[in-house]
Amino acid sequence: MRIALPDGSKLEIAEDGASIEVILKNLGINPEEVIVAKNGKIVSEEETAGDSDELKIVRFVHGG
């Protein structure tokens, strides 16, 4: 599974169907601070992802 992290770096991990929530926790990322796109589309934390998927983790902002 390829993962694009909020800082722009890329990671490749072996994953056999874990939930986004678990993947974030394993990466030490607070799920409350990010939204996650799986194969280009934003998905909920309950969604699962596997080896062939591409995740993009986006730290969304709130200022104005």
Place this chain on the structure above:
Amino acid sequence: MLDDAESRRYSRQTLLFGKEGQEMLKRTSVFVAGAGGLGSVISFYMAAAGFGKIRIVDCDSVELSNLNRQILHSNADVGRPKARSAYETLTGINPEIEVEAMVETISEDNIGDLLRGSHLIMDAMDNFSIRYLLNRAALKGNVPLFHGAISGYQGQATTIIPGRTACLSCLFPRAPPPSTFPALGSTCGVIGSIQVTEAVKYVTGVGELLENRLLLWDGLNIAFDEVAYERNAFCKECSDVSRSDRDAMRG
């Protein structure tokens, strides 16, 4: 109808959308939620573009630390309500439009009154609590909401059209933890300009809007990116599914 002065004022943009498009802008009333970093850019460009009525609301007074980015306000305005300098700046840019600048805290109690008569909602807030309020009001009033947010070199924007796109709560089901955010004027410039561009396109009916598309700005690397999103069938704000049905479906 545009008079002679208006025709000259808008001559460079009527090359894009004609006098018909300009008249559409003139007939449009907008609500700008906030006169801070984003609100300054948004209202500035909307006034310049000739949106017929701008209602801008902010409860704060100008502080020195605002002046790195809040271009509606000047050094002489420190200590005064932002609404006041907002009014002066916007009417100074364009005396042809109507500007209503209010010292108000947007809340559940007054949002209905504040939005009355507005065709568009421009999100220039600095917290998700009020953004969710704007989202609910947009859905209730069937009024498009142009979302924007910034932090440091980073920003995001998307366009919410009730009945046509997902809503803000579909996209951001929960607010991020509160934090003091770094703020650079030029980031407000990028994102605020995008929000205004979206509004102009929506009103004049051209181009592709950021519908179900979240635009991401990375100013450190000068790069745009985007991710798609869709309606959440169980969204507590825009879904027709009741809470009990939602719980039952989830088993």
